[in-house]
Amino acid sequence: MRILISGASVAGPVLAYWLTRHGFCVTVVERAPTLRKTGGHAVDLFWPAMNISEQMGVLARVQERATGASRMTLYREGARRPVHVDLSKVFSATDRHVEIMRDDLSEIYYDVTRDDVEYVFGDSITAISPDGEVRFENAAPRRFDLVVGADGLHSNVRRLVFGDESRFNTFIGAYFGVLTLPNASGLDGELLIHVGVGRTAGMYGARHLGDARALFLFRSEHELDYHHHDVPRQKELLRAAFDGMHSDVDRWLDELDRTPAFYFDSITQLHMDTWSRGRTTLVGDAGYCPGPAVGGSTTLAVVGAYLLAGELARARGDHQRAFPAYQRAMTEHVRGSHAAALSAAKTLIPTSRLGGWGLAQGARLISALPAKPSRTLLRLTTKSARLYNSMTIDDYPPSPTAPAGPEADSADPATAGGRTL
Template identity: 60%
Template sequence: MKVLISGASVAGPVLAFWLSRHGFDVTVVERAPALRKTGGHAVDLFRPAMEISERMGVLPEIEAHATGTTQMVIHSPGASRPARLDYLKIIGAMSDRHIEIMRDDLSEIYHNATRDDVEYLFGDQITAISPDGDVTFEHHAPRRFDIVVGADGLHSGVRRLTFGDNVSERFLGGYLSVVSVPREFARDGEMTGYFRPGHMSGIYTADHLDDARAVFIFRPDQPLEYDYRDAERQKAQLRAAFEHTAAEVDRWLDEVPRTPTFYFDAITQLEMTSWSRGRVTLVGDAGYCPGPAVGGSTSLAVYGAYVLAAEMVRAGDDYAAAFAAYERTMLAPVVGSRKLARVNAKTVVPTSGWGIRALVGTGRLISFLPLGIVQTLARLNTKGVRLYDTMPLPNWPSRLN
């Protein structure tokens, strides 16, 4: 079967890997002219995504590109000195097996694992999809495919072409921005953060990076009027939200006009009753984004790509059966991730001084307790912080592993 995947970030290459391994003829089209090498932000791979990566043979390379963050230094209003938190213990409460890695590094690793077996069309995008699988592109000649998969993120073009406006978006009340700044602004192995009600700003780097990433999350009283494609307007809104937080934060903001890479978007959750229509289905953020930075969307995308591949291999030519089985398997993890993201959106960036003190206090308690006790207590909450570690991998027949 000929499969077209739109999107070469995370879910797209993972899906392409497993399909090509089992005899599918796979093409991946990516709007960007090449893989991104700078910018982006750190993402989390929890146990299921780690196990999938291990089965792909790329886990050693992922581990070699871990950010290496071991502690958090948090500045908060009214505190006489910053709080020093054990980042590894805090993450250990969420997962027994975890890696933090830059999204662009992860994308490149997955791409490299597939580039010899999969056709990649960079610098192009899908402009139309017919019910029979005829696809037109902005630049390449039209082709026919048996299946088309949208793995092209929160603002998916495949979703728009297939479902139109029949999509529910839930704004979770916040905005996320990531800015590339000089490496010397950050400290090795440390994430330095500043909190004030409704605002969190932080900075970190990694051993192999030649820059640092400043991250900003804020929850304004009212939604912003903005266009996700208007970077200049977004930069002005970012400065207005964070200037005068601290001298160090102002230093990061001073880099915004000249940063080589800039990301800004609303923390939005997608809610669709189905991710498939005809020969088209969606995977990852394109179909069920739980919310950037608050919902574990990268691990969910890797997991979803693996589940979809398993069902497509199992069903053979019956793509309708494959899509239906994929949606049945993914329903519980997606619903759970949505609920968790809605909670995280409120707790990660508190809107009151009391909330900030409670958040920092919880971090201090986790840092003080032995890791074994922290993990034992966390395992009692499988629908909360341990959600991603408890998602079961599909029980493929051995010939499909």
């Protein structure tokens, strides 16, 4: 049975790994000419994704590439003294957790699949027919049994099959930016953060990165006028939002015209009644993004990929049974992640001076308490910690034989066997 996945970031390679383990023949198409190494930002892997990574045999590499963030210095606008925070106590609120650069994680998942999966870089899907024929920008048309969109918040597959993304987007009133810049301060495992009313900026680095990242979150009562490919306009909006915040922030913004990597987007949630239509389904941010930077979307993508592959294996490739089962298995996880993201955004980007004071005092209290009480306090007060600690996920033993799709016998011998091109 032949399955096409669009997107080679996180959800795509994880899904490809588990589908291959269950006996399916997998192709991954990626618009970028090579595996993306665009700077990226740090993402969180909570215990469900850590367990899945361990089953994939890559946990040691994930832990090796962790950012090692252990300290935070928090400056509040209008306050004279910063607050120093022990991040190890914050992260201990979840049973198992690693912070890792998104590009590093993508590379790890790609490496573990590259010998068993056909990867096609520098191409994109232009049409998907109900009978499984797929057309591409560059390659000749091919037929697949199933197509999966794992291509992010601005999913091309979702647009082709379900319509314009504006039908499903819910803007939660904030924006997120990140840029790569020299680690002039020699930061290693430390986060410097400035918090004000409606805006938060930070910078962090780790020894293995060789550079640093500056991140920016800010509120907006309405959606801003820009296109998600219009980088000069995005930089202009970012400068305006953080004008006059602090000299540190001014220096970070000075790097906007020199940065080798820049990312900017709204913090948007996706709400869809169904993630599947016909032979096509969606996974990760393409189907149920809880909000970049605030909702644990990377963990949700890994869990979703694992569950989708497992349900397809359990149904022996019958998508009419597998897709609804996948939706049932993921619905509560998605609902919880959406709620946790709204709570996290409110905390990380205070709406008032009192909110900023509360964030600083809460961080100070957690650092002052012994490890066990601080862990208990965070678990009681942090929605994301409660969510990920309580997730339950079925086990799907690898299938002893491959499900046979109708095109299996006529597969192109140049691509049969799923080797990397």
